[in-house]
Amino acid sequence: MRRGRVAAPHGQGVRVVTAAIVADGVRKRYGDIQAVDGVSLHIETGEFHGILGPNGAGKTTTLEILEGVREPDEGRIELFGESPWPRNPKLLRRIGVQFQASSFFDKLTTRETIYLFASFYRVGSRQADAMLDRVGLTEFGGVPADKLSGGQAQRLSIACGLVHDPEIVFLDEPTAGLDPQARRNLWDLLRDVNEEGRTLVLTTHYLDEAELLCDRVSVMEKGKVLKTGAPAALIRELDDMVRVSVESGRIEPDTLRGLLGSAGVENALVEDDGITLSIATHSPGPVLSVLADRRALRGLEVRGATLEDVFLQLTGREYRA
Amino acid sequence: MSIDETSARPSGTAGTAAADAEKPAGGAGPGRGGPAKDRRLNPVRELARAMILSVLRDKGTIFFLMVFPILFLMLFGTLFKSGGTTHIKVAQVGEVKVLDSLTAAHREQLSKAATITKVTSGPAALEKVRAGDYDALVEQVGDTVVLRYSLSDPVKGASARATLNAVLEQANLAATGKPAKYTLKASQVEDESVKPIQYLTPGLLGFAIATSSVFSTALTLVTLRRKKILQRMQLSPVRPWEVVAARISMTMLMVLTQTALFLVVATLPYFGLQLTGNWWLVVPLVVCGTLALMSLGLLIGSLSKTEESAGGLAQLLVLPMSLLSGSFFSLDGAPEWVRAVSYVMPLHYLVEGGESVLSRGGGLLDVLPTMGGMLAFAAVVTALTLRFFKWNEG
Numbered sequence: 075m076r077r078g079r080v081a082a083p084h085g086q087g088v089r090v091v092t093a094a095i096v097a098d099g100v101r102k103r104y105g106d107i108q109a110v111d112g113v114s115l116h117i118e119t120g121e122f123h124g125i126l127g128p129n130g131a132g133k134t135t136t137l138e139i140l141e142g143v144r145e146p147d148e149g150r151i152e153l154f155g156e157s158p159w160p161r162n163p164k165l166l167r168r169i170g171v172q173f174q175a176s177s178f179f180d181k182l183t184t185r186e187t188i189y190l191f192a193s194f195y196r197v198g199s200r201q202a203d204a205m206l207d208r209v210g211l212t213e214f215g216g217v218p219a220d221k222l223s224g225g226q227a228q229r230l231s232i233a234c235g236l237v238h239d240p241e242i243v244f245l246d247e248p249t250a251g252l253d254p255q256a257r258r259n260l261w262d263l264l265r266d267v268n269e270e271g272r273t274l275v276l277t278t279h280y281l282d283e284a285e286l287l288c289d290r291v292s293v294m295e296k297g298k299v300l301k302t303g304a305p306a307a308l309i310r311e312l313d314d315m316v317r318v319s320v321e322s323g324r325i326e327p328d329t330l331r332g333l334l335g336s337a338g339v340e341n342a343l344v345e346d347d348g349i350t351l352s353i354a355t356h357s358p359g360p361v362l363s364v365l366a367d368r369r370a371l372r373g374l375e376v377r378g379a380t381l382e383d384v385f386l387q388l389t390g391r392e393y394r395a
Numbered sequence: 396m397s398i399d400e401t402s403a404r405p406s407g408t409a410g411t412a413a414a415d416a417e418k419p420a421g422g423a424g425p426g427r428g429g430p431a432k433d434r435r436l437n438p439v440r441e442l443a444r445a446m447i448l449s450v451l452r453d454k455g456t457i458f459f460l461m462v463f464p465i466l467f468l469m470l471f472g473t474l475f476k477s478g479g480t481t482h483i484k485v486a487q488v489g490e491v492k493v494l495d496s497l498t499a500a501h502r503e504q505l506s507k508a509a510t511i512t513k514v515t516s517g518p519a520a521l522e523k524v525r526a527g528d529y530d531a532l533v534e535q536v537g538d539t540v541v542l543r544y545s546l547s548d549p550v551k552g553a554s555a556r557a558t559l560n561a562v563l564e565q566a567n568l569a570a571t572g573k574p575a576k577y578t579l580k581a582s583q584v585e586d587e588s589v590k591p592i593q594y595l596t597p598g599l600l601g602f603a604i605a606t607s608s609v610f611s612t613a614l615t616l617v618t619l620r621r622k623k624i625l626q627r628m629q630l631s632p633v634r635p636w637e638v639v640a641a642r643i644s645m646t647m648l649m650v651l652t653q654t655a656l657f658l659v660v661a662t663l664p665y666f667g668l669q670l671t672g673n674w675w676l677v678v679p680l681v682v683c684g685t686l687a688l689m690s691l692g693l694l695i696g697s698l699s700k701t702e703e704s705a706g707g708l709a710q711l712l713v714l715p716m717s718l719l720s721g722s723f724f725s726l727d728g729a730p731e732w733v734r735a736v737s738y739v740m741p742l743h744y745l746v747e748g749g750e751s752v753l754s755r756g757g758g759l760l761d762v763l764p765t766m767g768g769m770l771a772f773a774a775v776v777t778a779l780t781l782r783f784f785k786w787n788e789g
Contacts (some may be wrong), residue, residue: 141630142630143626143629143630143786143787144787161629163632166630166631166632167632169630171627171630173623173626173627174623177622177623177624177627178622178624179445179446179449179624180449180453180618181448181449181452181453182445182448182449186444186445186448189436189441190441190442190444190445191627191631192436193436193437193438193440193441193442193633194438194628194631194632194633195631195632196435196436196437196438197436198433198434198435198436199432199433199434199435199436200432200433200434201433202436
């Protein structure tokens with residue numbers, strides 16, 4: 075539900091939006107590792123928010139603290155103005171959680187699994203059946219849940235999190251390990267769920283997923299939120315950086331840097347992963363002509379910036395999930 | 396942007412019909428192919444059902460928990476079927492007057508308790524006693540009858556002594572030439588009431604219950620935590636007592652089924668268990684014992700991070716506890732310290748109480764303290780466990 079919420083902060087006129095989730099200065103340390111290091115978030119009702127970052131950035135711990143599974147060492151969290159920690163039964167009915175697809179009871183069928191989760195919320199069987207139907211699993215109702223495909227299992231997991239009709243839904247890497255078709259199906263489902271007015275918070279290490287689905291993303295690294303904003307706005311802030319990539323091996327990155335310097339190209343980020351040589355730059359023209367001079371244009375691709383470039387710019391290093 | 400919360404939020408909880416109308420994405424809903432009956436889903440019932448199904452659908456677990464102990468009972472019941480009384484083998488070296496001069500009637504009577512074999516070589520016979528081929532050796536030195544037996548089997552040694560004593564007393568009496576003033580008709584109590592099946596049944600039942608209570612409680616807890624199902628439950632409004640109640644009902648169903656199976660098999664004419672009056676007391680006894688044993692499973696499950704370590708710890712507890720609690724053999728002849736150790740084990744009381752009500756005619760008052768003790772044990776261990784209990788890993 076792209077509702078132009080992005081422009082709201084300094085926006086015009088009336089804003090009746092209430093915050094669904096507020097986190098302020100949240101820290102969590104495990105031994106020597108500062109897993110979450112001063113995270114502050116403001117997620118509004120109905121927003122589709124992505125917490126984005128490479129593995130080990132502290133996304134899951136942040137999510138678990140927001141859900142109320144873990145106690146933060148420091149900081150304040152409020153969901154609808156109430157603290158989720160310690161376990162707050164009043165909030166539990168209003169939030170839904172999607173867990174990894176392996177979090178099912180052994181030996182239960184798909185229908186038995188959703189009935190079980192429905193029972194935790196005193197939801198009737200009809201509503202549970204309707205949810206199963208909604209995620210397209212009615213015909214798999216009698217199949218053992220551990221025999222479902224990856225995509226089906228994820229959809230079951232989401233159905234179990236949605237069965238009691240929650241207002242906030244937390245999703246931890248919902249599309250990890252899925253094939254492209256299953257990912258796209260899941261994206262459609264999540265978009266629908268968001269369009270019903272539910273607030274969605276999703277962690278992901280897929281930049282394309284965050285860019286495609288989320289109203290706003292928080293880019294995390296090393297326990298910190300580096301930046302929060304609408305994907306398009308974040309990309310725009312990059313000032314139209316363009317990414318030029320060619321086949322590796324035609325020209326050494328260092329040589330290229332030297333040549334670009336003498337051609338007057340500043341702030342070009344040159345990276346070579348052995349397959350692709352890529353240059354992020356504001357002035358693609360001179361870059362292309364330098365490459366052309368060196369006959370290094372094989373496999374040429376030029377594209378506009380993506381969240382990947384945002385990450386690159388924020389951290390000074392290539393995004394590696 | 397503004398969202399009117401009540402209208403934007405699908406009103407599913409209020410009624411599914413309304414929700415379906417509002418949600419085109421909801422598809423045909425459950426109404427497709429005739430209206431499905433709407434059932435209220437109760438968490439205790441659904442959880443217990445899930446736990447029971449996960450056992451019933453796992454053939455390995457069924458065998459390990461249900462079939463295996465029954466096979467044990469059948470095997471032991473068959474092996475010890477004829478071994479009701481202690482029959483001893485005695486080697487007689489050279490002439491022993493009291494034995495040689497027994498009347499045919501006496502000899503017949505003696506043969507019920509002992510088989511006497513005449514041998515010529517004393518040292519060779521002694522060697523055989525040491526090796527356990529004979530239980531005792533008897534010889535006459537002057538007017539003294541010497542009995543030599545090995546302490547390796549104290550029961551048989553004592554039996555040999557008692558048998559020979561009885562023979563000697565009769566002979567002494569006969570030597571005085573007077574008729575016997577008092578006669579003792581010795582008859583072993585066990586002969587009439589306790590056959591092996593009558594202590595094997597409560598013993599092996601105790602072992603079976605310990606296995607299913609401790610193992611399955613510990614393993615389930617670890618699995619639920621490791622698979623994050625506990626954490627998932629923590630994030631739902633399910634109450635902890637509902638999870639505990641489901642777990643307890645599931646285990647009770649399992650152990651009471653085991654108890655019923657044990658009693659059915661043991662009372663088959665082939666095994667010949669005869670139940671005494673208040674045998675039904677075994678049901679509350681098993682319930683209390685199971686709670687005590689489950690608390691140990693809970694403790695192990697709370698302390699272990701992986702299924703492997705939980706299984707190992709459970710094994711480390713259940714097997715020695717079964718051995719020391721008289722599940723497989725009586726502890727009557729065991730050293731004092733072994734018996735002392737067994738007194739702190741709940742299984743000991745379950746086995747002892749089971750034997751009392753099943754075959755020794757024990758009544759409510761005999762097992763009431765036992766049941767109370769087991770419940771107290773469960774309460775103490777559970778309280779202790781709550782300090783280690785974790786919803787999630789790490």
